[in-house]
Amino acid sequence: MKARKNVNWIGLVSSILLIAVIVLSLYNPWWQLRIGDFVYANFSPLSTNFSFLGITFLIPLLTALNVSCLLLLSISAVLMITYSVNPTKEYSKQLLCWSYKKPIAIMITFIVAIVALSQLVSFIANQYAHIDLTLPIIGTTVIQVPSELLGGLSGVQIGLTVSGAFQWTFYLAIAAAALCIVTRIRYDKSVLMAKPQTLTNPGNNLGTLDGGDLSIPAST
Amino acid sequence: MLMNKLKWSLRTITICCTVLPLLFTVLAYRDNLTGLVVPPQINAAMSGDSQAIQGVLPNFSNMSNMEPTFNDDFQFNPSDGTFSFSMNLTSPLDTPVTINSFSLTVTDENGSILGTVNSGNPVPLVPNQNSTIPVEGTLSQELITLLQNSGIDLNDPNFDPKKIEESGLDLGNINLTNVNLDIGGIQVHIDRLNPDELFGPQESGSAEGKFR
Numbered sequence: 195m196k197a198r199k200n201v202n203w204i205g206l207v208s209s210i211l212l213i214a215v216i217v218l219s220l221y222n223p224w225w226q227l228r229i230g231d232f233v234y235a236n237f238s239p240l241s242t243n244f245s246f247l248g249i250t251f252l253i254p255l256l257t258a259l260n261v262s263c264l265l266l267l268s269i270s271a272v273l274m275i276t277y278s279v280n281p282t283k284e285y286s287k288q289l290l291c292w293s294y295k296k297p298i299a300i301m302i303t304f305i306v307a308i309v310a311l312s313q314l315v316s317f318i319a320n321q322y323a324h325i326d327l328t329l330p331i332i333g334t335t336v337i338q339v340p341s342e343l344l345g346g347l348s349g350v351q352i353g354l355t356v357s358g359a360f361q362w363t364f365y366l367a368i369a370a371a372a373l374c375i376v377t378r379i380r381y382d383k384s385v386l387m388a389k390p391q392t393l394t395n396p397g398n399n400l401g402t403l404d405g406g407d408l409s410i411p412a413s414t
Numbered sequence: 415m416l417m418n419k420l421k422w423s424l425r426t427i428t429i430c431c432t433v434l435p436l437l438f439t440v441l442a443y444r445d446n447l448t449g450l451v452v453p454p455q456i457n458a459a460m461s462g463d464s465q466a467i468q469g470v471l472p473n474f475s476n477m478s479n480m481e482p483t484f485n486d487d488f489q490f491n492p493s494d495g496t497f498s499f500s501m502n503l504t505s506p507l508d509t510p511v512t513i514n515s516f517s518l519t520v521t522d523e524n525g526s527i528l529g530t531v532n533s534g535n536p537v538p539l540v541p542n543q544n545s546t547i548p549v550e551g552t553l554s555q556e557l558i559t560l561l562q563n564s565g566i567d568l569n570d571p572n573f574d575p576k577k578i579e580e581s582g583l584d585l586g587n588i589n590l591t592n593v594n595l596d597i598g599g600i601q602v603h604i605d606r607l608n609p610d611e612l613f614g615p616q617e618s619g620s621a622e623g624k625f626r
Binding site for chain 2: 349
């Protein structure tokens with residue numbers, strides 16, 4: 195009887211989703227900050243840029259960090275695929291344990307960085323520019339330009355609409371990271387189920403699970 | 415043994431992926447470390463490169479040519495004093511901008527309200543293309559009488575709002591107050607705007623239509 199290939203489908207789906215996140219995040223930010231229609235700041239672990247009246251600016255240090263994340267996520271996706279098609283190999287657990295952590299770590303780092311950025315900008319604006327500013331992570335706020343900065347113009351007030359929002363790629367990345375966690379959680383269970391067959395039929399390479407005795411033999 | 419090698423290989427991958435891009439970037443900017451956190455265009459502009467400065471700043475050269483043209487669609491309802499018209503404006507910017515709202519109140523020197531002017535729905539201005547901006551508002555009977563005394567017939571089907579500017583009407587006693595403008599999320603509020611600043615100073619000889 196031909197053995198059915200043992201594939202971790204959740205792992206495979208999460209790695210495909212991870213590849214989709216990588217490709218889409220190159221062009222779509224995870225979080226966007228807008229100042230009116232004139233200034234855009236697009237943030238994602240894979241691409242960060244700023245736009246002022248259609249002119250795009252890149253910060254080399256952030257670009258380097260983006261390249262780091264791109265490499266880590268790409269390798270993570272490849273290793274996750276390798277694990278998913280060979281989930282019972284001896285090396286699989288190490289591949290899984292390495293690859294599932296990367297999207298989660300990048301996601302957590304990204305969120306912490308956005309919160310830190312918001313706090314830092316608010317602090318600097320309050321402390322040094324005397325602008326009562328709370329940079330919104332989600333939502334819209336209006337920042338009043340201090341009258342001192344308007345050069346003594348009386349009876350004139352200028353407000354800037356500032357809005358921040360997580361974009362759909364961010365939620366896609368959350369889904370991919372969640373699936374990576376599910377893959378890891380289900381790993382132990384699947385190995386436990388597969389082990390008896392390996393022992394009774396080592397040549398089968400943990401082939402099929404259907405109808406087998408799932409109890410662990412006393413010899414183990 | 416193999417597992418150990420794999421473990422160390424994965425750790426090496428993590429370190430290399432994290433450190434190498436940063437290392438290469440730092441090496442590339444080792445002579446100018448501020449360049450690490452400042453965009454190259456701004457860095458070049460700060461060094462005095464005039465071409466770089468032009469590249470950083472948007473092109474405002476068309477801004478001086480930005481003058482609205484009034485369409486021939488002025489409508490006035492004498493019964494309630496409401497009016498509407500539209501004007502065309504070509505955005506000089508290279509990026510789309512929306513005129514979200516515009517409103518002002520016309521008052522006399524005593525603060526009595528003579529009328530209101532406001533824009534209709536938000537109007538997206540497409541770069542370098544003509545966009546139509548609808549304007550509507552109400553005029554008080556007092557202002558209608560003043561305009562009629564100055565030879566401006568709002569019921570004239572050929573009435574052009576630009577005629578107010580050309581009529582020689584003394585706008586000295588008329589104030590534009592509570593001016594609110596929201597263009598592309600930049601909100602400007604002006605308590606009081608002198609019409610002379612908008613239409614230019616009027617000649618003293620044209621006081622026949624002076625509002626009293």
